[in-house]
Amino acid sequence: MSASQTIQPGHDSYDVIVVGAGFAGMYMLHRLRGLGFSVRVYEQGGGVGGTWYWNRYPGARCDVESMQYSYSFSDELQQEWDWSERYAPQPEILKYANHVADRFNLRTDIQFNTRVDRARFDEAENLWSVATSDSRAVTARFVVLATGCLSNARMPDIKGLTSFKGPVYHTGNWPSEPVDFTGLRVGLIGTGSSGIQSTPFIAEQAKHLTVFQRTANFSIPARNAKLTDEERRAFRKKYPEVRRFAREEARNGIYTELPDRGALDDGANERRSKYEARWQQGGLTFMSVYNDLALNKAANDTAADFVRGKIAEIVDDAKTVALLQPRSHPIGTKRICIDTDYFATFNRDNVTLVDIKSNPIEEILPNGLRTTVGAYEFDALVLATGFDAMTGSVAKIDISGRNGVALNQKWAEGPKTYLGLMSAGFPNLFIITGPGSPSVLSNMIVSIEQHVDWIADCLNRMRARGLHVIEAERGAEERWVAHVNEVAYGTLYPQANSWYMGANIPGKPRIFMPYIGGVGVYRRICNEIAAKGYEGFVLTAVERKRAAAVS
Ligand SMILES: Cc1cc2nc3c(=O)[nH]c(=O)nc-3n(C[C@H](O)[C@H](O)[C@H](O)COP(=O)(O)OP(=O)(O)OC[C@H]3O[C@@H](n4cnc5c(N)ncnc54)[C@H](O)[C@@H]3O)c2cc1C
Numbered sequence: 418m419s420a421s422q423t424i425q426p427g428h429d430s431y432d433v434i435v436v437g438a439g440f441a442g443m444y445m446l447h448r449l450r451g452l453g454f455s456v457r458v459y460e461q462g463g464g465v466g467g468t469w470y471w472n473r474y475p476g477a478r479c480d481v482e483s484m485q486y487s488y489s490f491s492d493e494l495q496q497e498w499d500w501s502e503r504y505a506p507q508p509e510i511l512k513y514a515n516h517v518a519d520r521f522n523l524r525t526d527i528q529f530n531t532r533v534d535r536a537r538f539d540e541a542e543n544l545w546s547v548a549t550s551d552s553r554a555v556t557a558r559f560v561v562l563a564t565g566c567l568s569n570a571r572m573p574d575i576k577g578l579t580s581f582k583g584p585v586y587h588t589g590n591w592p593s594e595p596v597d598f599t600g601l602r603v604g605l606i607g608t609g610s611s612g613i614q615s616t617p618f619i620a621e622q623a624k625h626l627t628v629f630q631r632t633a634n635f636s637i638p639a640r641n642a643k644l645t646d647e648e649r650r651a652f653r654k655k656y657p658e659v660r661r662f663a664r665e666e667a668r669n670g671i672y673t674e675l676p677d678r679g680a681l682d683d684g685a686n687e688r689r690s691k692y693e694a695r696w697q698q699g700g701l702t703f704m705s706v707y708n709d710l711a712l713n714k715a716a717n718d719t720a721a722d723f724v725r726g727k728i729a730e731i732v733d734d735a736k737t738v739a740l741l742q743p744r745s746h747p748i749g750t751k752r753i754c755i756d757t758d759y760f761a762t763f764n765r766d767n768v769t770l771v772d773i774k775s776n777p778i779e780e781i782l783p784n785g786l787r788t789t790v791g792a793y794e795f796d797a798l799v800l801a802t803g804f805d806a807m808t809g810s811v812a813k814i815d816i817s818g819r820n821g822v823a824l825n826q827k828w829a830e831g832p833k834t835y836l837g838l839m840s841a842g843f844p845n846l847f848i849i850t851g852p853g854s855p856s857v858l859s860n861m862i863v864s865i866e867q868h869v870d871w872i873a874d875c876l877n878r879m880r881a882r883g884l885h886v887i888e889a890e891r892g893a894e895e896r897w898v899a900h901v902n903e904v905a906y907g908t909l910y911p912q913a914n915s916w917y918m919g920a921n922i923p924g925k926p927r928i929f930m931p932y933i934g935g936v937g938v939y940r941r942i943c944n945e946i947a948a949k950g951y952e953g954f955v956l957t958a959v960e961r962k963r964a965a966a967v968s
Pocket of ligand 1: 436437438439440441442459460461462466467468469470472477478479480481486531532533534563564565566567568611810813814849850859860861862865
């Protein structure tokens with residue numbers, strides 16, 4: 418679009434509609450507005466922050482260190498914002514999101530409490546028609562789905578759930594007013610990251626906490642601590658290198674040493690002391706001790722055994738130890754959890770662990786639940802049952818592209834995208850951190866910024882060249898999907914029944930959704946494709962109705 422071709426803002430037409438006002442939608446708005454596009458953001462929640470707006474459960478905090486789990490696009494912002502702790506708690510991350518919204522004056526273009534329900538591509542006009550929950554119909558040349566990978570909280574399908582008499586809380590949709598469990602018996606279902614983070618906090622308050630575990634998970638101590646002024650200053654000084662490394666070299670978007678040897682290259686004593694050092698250091702970089710932990714089962718076993726040993730050291734009761742030791746998947750093939758005192762919490766007298774793998778839940782009762790072997794009573798129920806990850810929020814929108822084909826229909830056997838950015842047959846529809854991109858395998862703010870910058874540059878270049886429509890080619894998409902699978906199946910990841918595979922949702926196709934090739938590699942691929950005139954995409958000018966390449 419040239420400036421004169423830009424759809425005029427105002428009534429119900431925009432250059433770009435962005436769905437979602439988490440970190441992705443906020444930065445997308447900032448970039449596009451800076452380029453002079455008219456943008457409208459719709460957010461179903463009442464404020465910015467996405468994940469950090471919804472996940473207010475006790476103990477919620479990031480698992481990538483805050484100095485890195487933060488925007489890098491503005492040096493002033495990263496120099497002025499003071500993170501209080503190594504891993505900021507949810508209220509502080511939400512405060513940061515609000516600060517960003519204020520500092521960059523984003524709210525004027527965000528409509529809150531408004532859900533996007535439907536988006537249809539009008540082939541005659543080459544425009545998207547979007548219907549929102551406030552019964553408005555708006556049009557836009559482009560739609561960007563910034564709907565989040567972990568934003569569709571999954572209610573478990575358990576018989577009798579609605580019959581429970583007490584309050585029921587989902588960690589992914591926690592009330593904004595404080596919840597007090599003092600004096601209550603609490604049942605908690607789910608031991609993924611949210612369950613692991615909230616268990617110690619709920620145990621502190623509750624009269625009794627019963628944790629229902631289907632799958633034991635690996636968790637590494639966070640070693641969370643207050644940050645001193647000196648630590649913040651030192652980190653800020655090295656920001657240029659930290660951010661460059663996270664973008665270009667890291668596999669997961671996190672600044673850390675890159676290991677140069679495999680686990681079996683060291684003897685048992687040396688290996689143990691390296692694992693011990695990382696355990697003491699705490700955090701996600703535990704998996705970066707060696708370069709083959711995601712590739713070689715024998716190497717992986719050494720790390721998994723080390724963590725299982727730690728659980729046995731921490732937890733007193735032998736039966737509980739056996740239940741808490743993960744054995745069903747290689748370490749790291751489900752997103753590794755980062756905790757504060759999770760395992761030690763099971764030494765408390767007021768905490769019980771119940772195995773629902775061997776003895777599944779049969780029914781929720783008005784005052785508790787029944788498994789195949791017994792009944793448990795509680796006054797409040799916490800569901801830490803995760804999300805319909807990566808595709809769940811996209812699937813909730815009724816999206817139809819060329820020839821009226823629904824995106825849900827096209828993705829019925831698993832999501833198909835080119836680079837995780839676009840899906841063939843759905844012109845001018847972008848997805849931020851979509852399936853087929855590194856997304857949830859990375860420090861997501863790094864991946865979000867990369868996608869936003871790529872999309873913004875693409876629209877800017879299209880406008881400069883008088884082009885209006887961009888669409889992924891089917892062949893390019895097929896090759897990318899095959900590549901994503903090939904890379905995944907070269908690792909141990911598909912061995913876990915994880916939400917990366919859609920395995921937590923009954924009936925969801927088992928496809929490894931994120932791109933595991935690494936954040937740096939992926940960025941280079943995306944940049945090269947853009948530099949080659951958006952290879953694998955077809956770009957068209959509406960008036961001339963012919964394909965043209967951007968160079
Ligand atoms: C508890 C928790 C902890 C996490 N910790 C980390 C971490 O430490 N490091 C890390 O890298 N990642 C972490 N993540 C992942 C986290 O989701 C991302 O880091 C990041 O916040 C995603 O931002 P986003 O804008 O892409 O999506 P989100 O933050 O999920 O925002 C998407 C927004 O879109 C809105 N939306 C969705 N559908 C619609 C619709 N149809 N209409 C209108 N609005 C809609 C949602 O309401 C939501 O506000 C964590 C996730 C969770 C759940």
